[in-house]
Amino acid sequence: MALKRRATILAALSAAATILILLWKPSVINNGLQQAGLYAAIAIPMGLVLGIVHIVNLAHGEFMMVAAYATYFACRATGMDPLLAVLPAAAVTAAFGWVVFQLTIKRALKAPELNQLILTFGIAIALTQAVNILFTSQTFKLQLDYVSASIDIGEDTFPVWSYVFVAFAILYAVGLKLFLTRTTIGKAALAVGQNPKGAAIVGIDVNRVYGLVFALALALVGAMGALFLTKQSIFPSVGSPYTMKSFCLVAVAGIGNIPGILGASLLLGISEQVLRGFRDTRAWADIVFFVLIIAVILGRSIKWRKS
Amino acid sequence: MILDIQKLETGYGKLKVLLGVDLHVGKESVGLFGPNGAGKTTLINTIMGMQRPWSGTVKFDGQDIGGKSTHLVARSGIALVPQERELFPGMSVADNLELGAAWVPRAAGIEKRQLDMVVQLFPILKERLKQYVGTMSGGQQRMVAIGRALMANPLLLILDEPSLGLQPSIVAEVFERLALLKKEVAILVTEQNVRESLKAIDRGYVLENGAVALEDSAAGLAKNPHVVSAYLGI
Numbered sequence: 420m421a422l423k424r425r426a427t428i429l430a431a432l433s434a435a436a437t438i439l440i441l442l443w444k445p446s447v448i449n450n451g452l453q454q455a456g457l458y459a460a461i462a463i464p465m466g467l468v469l470g471i472v473h474i475v476n477l478a479h480g481e482f483m484m485v486a487a488y489a490t491y492f493a494c495r496a497t498g499m500d501p502l503l504a505v506l507p508a509a510a511v512t513a514a515f516g517w518v519v520f521q522l523t524i525k526r527a528l529k530a531p532e533l534n535q536l537i538l539t540f541g542i543a544i545a546l547t548q549a550v551n552i553l554f555t556s557q558t559f560k561l562q563l564d565y566v567s568a569s570i571d572i573g574e575d576t577f578p579v580w581s582y583v584f585v586a587f588a589i590l591y592a593v594g595l596k597l598f599l600t601r602t603t604i605g606k607a608a609l610a611v612g613q614n615p616k617g618a619a620i621v622g623i624d625v626n627r628v629y630g631l632v633f634a635l636a637l638a639l640v641g642a643m644g645a646l647f648l649t650k651q652s653i654f655p656s657v658g659s660p661y662t663m664k665s666f667c668l669v670a671v672a673g674i675g676n677i678p679g680i681l682g683a684s685l686l687l688g689i690s691e692q693v694l695r696g697f698r699d700t701r702a703w704a705d706i707v708f709f710v711l712i713i714a715v716i717l718g719r720s721i722k723w724r725k726s
Numbered sequence: 727m728i729l730d731i732q733k734l735e736t737g738y739g740k741l742k743v744l745l746g747v748d749l750h751v752g753k754e755s756v757g758l759f760g761p762n763g764a765g766k767t768t769l770i771n772t773i774m775g776m777q778r779p780w781s782g783t784v785k786f787d788g789q790d791i792g793g794k795s796t797h798l799v800a801r802s803g804i805a806l807v808p809q810e811r812e813l814f815p816g817m818s819v820a821d822n823l824e825l826g827a828a829w830v831p832r833a834a835g836i837e838k839r840q841l842d843m844v845v846q847l848f849p850i851l852k853e854r855l856k857q858y859v860g861t862m863s864g865g866q867q868r869m870v871a872i873g874r875a876l877m878a879n880p881l882l883l884i885l886d887e888p889s890l891g892l893q894p895s896i897v898a899e900v901f902e903r904l905a906l907l908k909k910e911v912a913i914l915v916t917e918q919n920v921r922e923s924l925k926a927i928d929r930g931y932v933l934e935n936g937a938v939a940l941e942d943s944a945a946g947l948a949k950n951p952h953v954v955s956a957y958l959g960i
Binding site (some may be wrong): 608620 | 774
């Protein structure tokens with residue numbers, strides 16, 4: 420009951436805040452929503468590996484960066500639109516992730532989590548530097564007409580292309596929910612995450628499930644790499660803030676709570692845009708996620724100590 | 727012969743725990759007794775592929791399974807109810823039971839029949855199919871663990887200390903149910919509670935210091951002076 424009442428209060432407060440911001444600066448909500456979609460679509464695959472099978476992957480954003488680079492050069496060589504490359508990018512990134520998993524992460528699964536942390540952090544640096552050596556730190560961008568699509572309402576113009584990220588975020592969240600609750604392999608993934616020993620006892624090939632889930636997450640993040648390229652410029656370290664923000668969003672949503680990542684992303688995307696709305700606070704927008712994660716972890720710790 | 731173990735040796739590091747164990751299970755219910763540290767759980771872990779045999783053979787259903795991965799052993803028809811239950815606490819009873827059958831070829835296509843059998847054996851599970859396993863009592867979780875193992879339609883059911891941490895009335899109930907099962911499936915059960923388990927088994931082994939010290943029928947064990955003084959506490 421108390422929980423329900425608190426949820427209602429929270430929903431009412433956020434609705435009130437949204438209406439206030441809408442009246443004050445509608446573009447904040449428009450941009451915030453689209454930004455939230457981008458964050459969520461990148462964070463949800465991390466929610467899968469971190470929250471469901473408990474693999475810490477600090478190279479998450481870097482894998483997206485690699486997918487974006489691969490897509491960029493494929494598109495430049497063939498003249499293909501990156502939107503057509505979404506599925507191939509997913510497949511190639513998944514295969515790449517599978518190989519990296521088999522060669523490295525698999526061997527660290529039974530070691531303390533700190534080992535995974537250091538290992539994947541090393542992979543992140545290796546990927547960034549490899550791209551840096553191959554293509555220098557120069558930025559690349561595709562010029563696409565459709566990304567400047569916008570809608571005019573009254574005197575304001577609202578860019579709308581990035582709603583494609585929102586669509587992908589929702590697709591990912593719903594798809595993964597169905598995958599985990601309705602399919603045998605999805606349930607096996609949950610089982611492996613909750614109790615690897617118990618999973619082996621019922622005949623589940625635990626290492627294979629880890630590899631499959633990791634590859635699936637990388638497929639999702641690879642698709643985002645191609646999509647990311649439509650709008651943004653890419654450079655070797657473009658992925659790293661997304662690793663940190665994804666980590667933060669997964670933690671704020673609560674480990675294992677994939678739909679919660681949508682809500683956490685909304686909070687982060689809109690708070691960032693509100694700060695960007697003022698000249699004086701613009702520079703602070705990039706650290707909102709630090710504040711958010713500290714507040715949530717503090718809040719949870721206090722609640723945990725009380726109970 | 728369903729399970730045939732010969733001269734099995736294994737251990738941890740330099741410490742040898744099993745010093746040549748010979749044990750077999752036919753279409754019957756077999757007890758495995760012995761004090762803590764005798765090697766009962768090590769023996770079960772070796773059968774299940776969680777521990778590598780150093781030497782000797784483990785044959786199951788005519789196949790050598792010594793050193794095979796746990797999931798392959800499970801798929802070949804051995805279902806384990808581990809001491810610590812090893813359930814999936816964040817999933818429902820129904821999902822836990824479903825996962826018991828999902829990966830085992832022997833259970834393919836007969837999941838419904840197995841589920842009917844399990845809820846008939848443990849009617850309380852039928853009312854709680856949607857409950858999260860993590861919110862259930864120890865006794866109920868033990869029933870889920872046994873139910874999950876039975877879902878696999880196993881040729882051999884291994885139970886490691888099924889009465890551990892349970893109140894006596896539930897222990898009696900669990901053994902009553904096991905006695906019903908022995909017509910359907912071969913059973914290997916380790917137990918501290920020798921008195922109760924003697925009612926449910928046909929034959930038993932006493933394992934001491936990593937070797938079989940005694941092997942006899944349930945009736946024979948109940949009369950054996952060593953068993954009476956060491957395990958029945960009379």
